[in-house]
Amino acid sequence: xxxxxxxxxxxxxxxxxxxxxxxxxxxxxxxxxxxxxxxxxxxxxxxxxxxxxxxxxxxxxxxxxxxxxxxxxxxxxxxxxxxxxxxxxxxxxxxxxxxxxxxxxxxxxxxxxxxxxxxxxxxxxxxxxxxxxxxxxxxxxxxxxxxxxxxxxxxxxxxxxxxxxxxxxxxxxxxxxxxxxxx
Numbered sequence: 001x002x003x004x005x006x007x008x009x010x011x012x013x014x015x016x017x018x019x020x021x022x023x024x025x026x027x028x029x030x031x032x033x034x035x036x037x038x039x040x041x042x043x044x045x046x047x048x049x050x051x052x053x054x055x056x057x058x059x060x061x062x063x064x065x066x067x068x069x070x071x072x073x074x075x076x077x078x079x080x081x082x083x084x085x086x087x088x089x090x091x092x093x094x095x096x097x098x099x100x101x102x103x104x105x106x107x108x109x110x111x112x113x114x115x116x117x118x119x120x121x122x123x124x125x126x127x128x129x130x131x132x133x134x135x136x137x138x139x140x141x142x143x144x145x146x147x148x149x150x151x152x153x154x155x156x157x158x159x160x161x162x163x164x165x166x167x168x169x170x171x172x173x174x175x176x177x178x179x180x181x182x183x
Contacts, residue, residue, distance in 0.1 A: 013032075013033065013036075014026045014036075015027045015028070015032075017068070017141055017144075017145045018137075018141040018144075018145075020137060022072060022073060023070055023071050023072040023073050023078065024070075024071050025068055025069065025070050025071070025137075025138060025141045026068070026069050026071060027066060027067070027068055027145065028040045028066070028067045028069065029065070029066045029067070030064075030065065040067045040069075043067065043069060043077055043080050044067070044080075044082060044122070047080055047082075047122055047124040048122070050124060051122060051124060051163060052163070053122070064084050064085050065082055065083070065084050065121070066082070066083050066084070066146075067080060067081070067082050067083075068080070068081045068083065068138055068141060068142055068145075070125075070134060070137070070138055076126075077126070078125065078126045078129045078134060079124060079125040079126065079129065079134045079135060079138050080122070080123075080124050081120060081122065081123045081124075081138050081139070081142060082120075082121040082122040082123075083118055083119060083120050083121065083142055083146065084118075084119045084121060085117070085118070085119070086116050086117070086118065086119035086158060086182050087115070087116065088113035088114065088115060088116055088158075088182070089113065089114055089116035089119070089158030089180030089181060089182045090109035090110055090111075090112075090113055090114070090158075090180060090181050090182070091109060091110045091112075091114060091178040091179070091180060091181075092107060092108070092109055092167075092170075092177065092178055092179055092180070092181050093108050093109060093110050093178065107161070107162075107167070107181060109181050114155075114180060115156065116156050116157065116158040116180050116182060117146070117147060117152050117156040117157070118142065118143075118146050118147075118152055118156065118157050118158070119157075119158050119159075119160060119182045120139075120142075120157060120158070120159045120160065121160050122160075123135060123138070123139070123159070123162075123166060123169070125138075135169055135173070136173060139157070139173055142157075143157065154173065154174045154175065155174070155180070156180075157174070157179075157180065158179075158180035158181060158182040159179065159180065159181060159182070160181070160182055160183065161181070161183070162181075
């Protein structure tokens with residue numbers, strides 16, 4: 001499946017949470033119409049393949065899972081984030097520099113948990129749209145809209161087993177190498 005061929009037509013009841021000059025971010029959750037939930041599942045399946053995720057539980061099994069989809073002005077999905085409510089995360093204590101082979105070491109976390117509010121299960125940006133602050137805008141939107149009436153601090157966001165690029169993003173976005181990880 002190719003992302004540049006994925007179109008999302010505007011839904012009558014789509015929940016637009018943020019608008020930008022190059023598109024909009026919509027929120028889809030389990031209480032939305034079945035057609036929206038099906039689209040969320042379809043997007044997640046393609047994201048899982050692109051991220052190399054093999055453990056593919058259906059979205060419907062995750063009752064609190066929410067999808068934030070970044071839709072371009074051409075009605076194409078250019079980014080997606082799947083998030084859920086969590087209570088704790090563990091600070092990453094792995095070195096964030098590559099070894100002699102160019103690979104980052106395996107993730108290690110501290111034993112002591114810290115309070116967290118939002119778990120980012122998946123964060124994906126279409127290859128041609130990377131390095132253009134799309135993921136940062138998506139995360140800022142999540143922080144502003146995940147909990148009604150409050151903006152979540154970056155230290156209360158946790159990431160689930162990030163890829164190498166995800167680790168680098170989390171480190172820059174959170175402003176620390178000790179960003180939170182959750183399982």
